[in-house]
Amino acid sequence: MSICTLWVVSPSSEVLSGNVFLEPIRESYHFSDKSLMYNGRVKKSRHQRRRSRYGVGDLSSFCLRESGLETPGRRLSVSSSIIATPAGEMTMTSEQKVYDVVLKQAALINRQLRSRENLEVKPDIILPGNANVLNEAYDRCREVCAEYAKSFYWGTQLMTPERRLAIWAIYVWCRRTDELVDGPNASHINPTALDRWEARLEDVFKGQPFDMLDAALSDTITKYPVDIQPFRDMIEGMRMDLKKSRYKNFDELYLYCYYVAGTVGLMSVPVMGIAPESKATTESVYNAALSLGIANQLTNILRDVGEDARRGRVYLPQDELAQAGLSDEDIFAGKVTDKWRIFMKKQIKRARKFYDDAEKGVPELSSAKQIACVGQRLLFYRKILDEIEANDYNNFTKRAYVNKAKKLLAMPVACAKSLSFYDTQNMRA
Numbered sequence: 380m381s382i383c384t385l386w387v388v389s390p391s392s393e394v395l396s397g398n399v400f401l402e403p404i405r406e407s408y409h410f411s412d413k414s415l416m417y418n419g420r421v422k423k424s425r426h427q428r429r430r431s432r433y434g435v436g437d438l439s440s441f442c443l444r445e446s447g448l449e450t451p452g453r454r455l456s457v458s459s460s461i462i463a464t465p466a467g468e469m470t471m472t473s474e475q476k477v478y479d480v481v482l483k484q485a486a487l488i489n490r491q492l493r494s495r496e497n498l499e500v501k502p503d504i505i506l507p508g509n510a511n512v513l514n515e516a517y518d519r520c521r522e523v524c525a526e527y528a529k530s531f532y533w534g535t536q537l538m539t540p541e542r543r544l545a546i547w548a549i550y551v552w553c554r555r556t557d558e559l560v561d562g563p564n565a566s567h568i569n570p571t572a573l574d575r576w577e578a579r580l581e582d583v584f585k586g587q588p589f590d591m592l593d594a595a596l597s598d599t600i601t602k603y604p605v606d607i608q609p610f611r612d613m614i615e616g617m618r619m620d621l622k623k624s625r626y627k628n629f630d631e632l633y634l635y636c637y638y639v640a641g642t643v644g645l646m647s648v649p650v651m652g653i654a655p656e657s658k659a660t661t662e663s664v665y666n667a668a669l670s671l672g673i674a675n676q677l678t679n680i681l682r683d684v685g686e687d688a689r690r691g692r693v694y695l696p697q698d699e700l701a702q703a704g705l706s707d708e709d710i711f712a713g714k715v716t717d718k719w720r721i722f723m724k725k726q727i728k729r730a731r732k733f734y735d736d737a738e739k740g741v742p743e744l745s746s747a748k749q750i751a752c753v754g755q756r757l758l759f760y761r762k763i764l765d766e767i768e769a770n771d772y773n774n775f776t777k778r779a780y781v782n783k784a785k786k787l788l789a790m791p792v793a794c795a796k797s798l799s800f801y802d803t804q805n806m807r808a
């Protein structure tokens with residue numbers, strides 16, 4: 380069995396102690412000496428087990444304000460709106476706030492993404508001391524993916540080699556970020572540590588990576604028009620997680636889902652690329668990617684209700700629980716009742732809506748390979764919802780998962796679906 384090491388922040392390491400944190404990359408090649416090492420599998424992170432949001436159209440309708448980015452007639456309707464607080468102040472819903480990020484991301488890369496030259500491989504960043512360090516850095520990222528996210532790793536084998544490297548580098552950064560609040564050192568992580576991690580992120584984007592894994596990301600951002608905002612937002616999600624274990628309503632949960640998972644979609648699109656012949660607006664593709672992240676996160680939340688409850692956490696909208704005649708106590712009691720089934724059906728329906736939204740964007744990706752990779756992720760993850768139903772909504776003591784046999788059986792469907800996505804794209808071209 381391959382032994383893979385995933386560096387995470389230990390109490391004594393750089394994120395928690397400013398001076399070590401600022402060490403230059405050359406010294407940090409040996410990061411594993413002073414960092415915590417894991418052999419074998421890491422426990423499932425908390426972030427892989429929570430979150431949610433409404434599908435487009437579920438909230439009161441809202442006409443997207445003029446952004447100048449939309450193709451006439453293809454404007455996306457954003458379901459959330461400006462709402463009034465009890466004090467009568469007008470405030471933006473989370474969905475609108477997030478959609479503003481989507482528009483900004485789309486505007487930033489609109490030109491680059493569609494122009495071939497910008498996606499061509501640019502010179503690698505030059506690192507002091509060791510010309511081969513980048514190869515090694517990407518190889519470490521590959522190892523981490525292969526070890527910690529097996530089916531995702533196999534999915535990335537469907538991508539082009541350059542894009543695969545970039546996705547691995549992004550994956551590793553996300554995983555390390557997640558580990559800060561979910562790993563064995565989570566109890567030592569405080570907002571200051573997250574501020575340091577963010578400062579380190581800024582350095583990565585300035586081309587001053589701290590260690591090899593960061594170096595892979597620094598290199599990736601020289602090759603693809605990846606913006607820093609979704610990365611910052613993911614760290615914001617970790618901050619939120621430090622202070623919050625209840626979500627008043629779906630609006631709050633939606634923001635959390637965006638931070639910890641929707642951001643992944645926004646980070647991935649610039650690497651995956653949009654087909655030059657795609658007629659879809661860039662923001663609609665970003666929106667689909669965001670939806671996939673949110674759908675995945677919702678699925679994790681629904682799958683892990685029992686596990687989260689045992690840690691005192693409830694990632695379900697409190698107002699919807701109350702409407703269903705349920706409360707935290709019912710979650711802690713962990714009994715599958717009719718009220719629970721009705722509540723769960725509604726939550727699953729919402730999650731599926733996000734998958735539907737995500738599916739619309741898949742054919743717009745740059746090639747059959749990218750489409751196949753995302754198509755596989757979408758199908759496998761969506762199947763977890765079917766498993767929750769098959770377990771009669773017992774997500775208190777049963778963990779819904781799609782076993783290898785089912786994944787293998789679903790493979791031809793995933794491929795056929797991806798091909799049909801691809802055909803749609805070609806027919807349009």
Ligand SMILES: CC(C)=CCC/C(C)=C/CC/C(C)=C/CC/C(C)=C/[C@@H]1[C@@H](COP(=O)(O)OP(=O)(O)O)[C@]1(C)CC/C=C(\C)CC/C=C(\C)CCC=C(C)C
Nearest residue numbers: 426427550553554557640643644647667668672675676740
């Ligand atoms: C090709 C592809 C799927 C790329 C995404 C790769 C990537 C950067 C993944 C990062 C995952 C990660 C470690 C995030 C940290 C926060 C977190 C833990 C979020 C949850 C992920 C759990 O995934 P995982 O597979 O590790 O979980 P399980 O082992 O199954 O429990 C999240 C649920 C977020 C995942 C979100 C995505 C994968 C979004 C993917 C969106 C795209 C690739 C965009 C696709 C484009 C269109 C147009 C639809």
